[in-house]
Amino acid sequence: MKYMLLICVDDTIEPTAGDPTIEQWLAEVEGRRLDGSQLRSVQDATTVRTRGDEVLLTDGPFAETKEQIVGYDVVDCADLDEAIRIASRHPCARYGSVEVRPFYTG
């Protein structure tokens, strides 16, 4: 089953020195991680809505919250418990959060 891990952090919070690094995590999830990337800051985001014939653009993210999506990873796991374990070990889970979303198809 494929899961999308949405990595969310509040960018005013700094990671604690000595925490596991993203490189360590990437090495750990090798074989399970199919894809993933960091995303540029929400300052560079554009939100698009189509209403009738009109395309409405907003400068910024679709939701103004403290935590913003800063990256994503697609992992292939046996079940939710395995996805939770992988998510819980992502460095950003320590000071931000990771939303685990199953894909529609396995």
Place this chain on the structure above:
Amino acid sequence: MTVDAEVSELFRAERGRIVATLIRLTGDWDLAEECVQDAFARALECWPREGVPRRPGAWLTTTARNRALDRLRRSSVEAAKLREVVAVLDESPDEADGIGDDLLRLIFTCCHPALVLEARVALTLRTVTGLTTAEIARAFLVPEATMAKRLVRARQKIRNARIPYRVPPAHLLPERTGGVLAVLYLLFNEGYAASGGAELVRRNLCVEAIRLARTLVALMPDEPEAVGLLALTLLQDSRRDARFDDAGDLVPLDEQDRSRWDGGQVEEGVALLDSALRRGRPGPYQVQAAIAACHATAERAEDTDWPQIALLYGEPPSSSRPRSSG
């Protein structure tokens, strides 16, 4: 015993584990529940004519399994998936091994922490104990439609997010067992907080919580906190007949007629607590049970061993210290 009485006894005692087995075999919660329901209906139909089979539990499981096979063959399930399920169903012997394991799988899955707490409670009551959606809704004071939606969402999440149907592996077991105990504890407190006879449906939650705790202890005999929780619920519930006056008002502990406490239940609770404590792995439920035992074994209110209780209140770590109830 009449056939009807025997069927309802079996319903209480066996339904949960038959559903658990069918879920393992088919992977489909709705189908499993419906087929088990059908099997009990068939029993009511056939047994008065043909007599009760020698192993009624096995008869019910086989009947439910065959019903599931029928339904799957006639449904529009894609061929490959169907072959897979049918193969599993065909292979499984009448009396599957590890029947208790299935029930434990079911309980752990219903209480999975990825489900919201109220859904865990509802799902456990619906699937493991077999209360109807209407009964659960009444017990939790929500409209039936709300409860039905809650149950549908929980089952959907189990399927869509692939919450595993299993007893958690060793490294997750302590944490997840704590989660199961928390659900039973909440269930008991919901019932215990309910007042007099008007709220009989809610009081019934105490009975169900005790029954579930018994099942859990039978399935996990080496888990002292499970035993502690069973002891706690038995000891608290032993006061049920003395807790309310004729007007339905709560009677304080020191004014209760102690002769109306259930002595047999106190004895069982104390014995269970002793056996749990002997394992030397105390925890919040054992401590709470020990406090309840101090009250339950005092012949008069003034005989209560308060120094001991004060000592016990100092015991649980503040983070996991459950609220005490009257």
